Amino acid sequence: MGRSSGVALARALIHRPRLLLLDEPLGALDALTRLEMQELIVSLWQEHGFTVLLVTHDVSEAVAMADRVLLIEEKKIGLDLSVDIPRPAAHRFGEAGRAGG
Template structure:
């Protein structure tokens, strides 16, 4: 409902902060498709904040990973639309982001243990 209210005003920029986090898996996928469809139809810019790597890679043209208030990874998602969930390229990009996140987590864990 909040998405519908935001779109009534035909925004140039749509800010979405974890908008799908409370949804079940099927509804979440349907809403991802809806948001992408609306974005393509109306041409507004979307800034999506999410902790879900799959969601980020599936929906975005560019994924920014923020670490300590700075951009730690700037990844262009070079996959044509419509994107196929389960595609090899999508999985490769997800792995690239997850590897960066895990490296960061391992470094922080090491500092806590040895620092």
């Protein structure tokens, strides 16, 4: 894993935020480190249940890391796609509560 990327991620998570904004977080990493960081971010998201807003120009990265992808074209939403990956437990319970109530 890229040392500075890992440190930056740890600093962002130390206070257990409910929302994590990642703006092109993996763009400068080599391919192997990029995959390791993708796996780490998804794992932390699934374990802790915080919301991640990921800004990226890499569609394959967005699909690999997100449960929902919005593609912005000419300042408008051009695509709104749900991606089937396991959600954090906190999100599943929240959805069940809304559906039942």
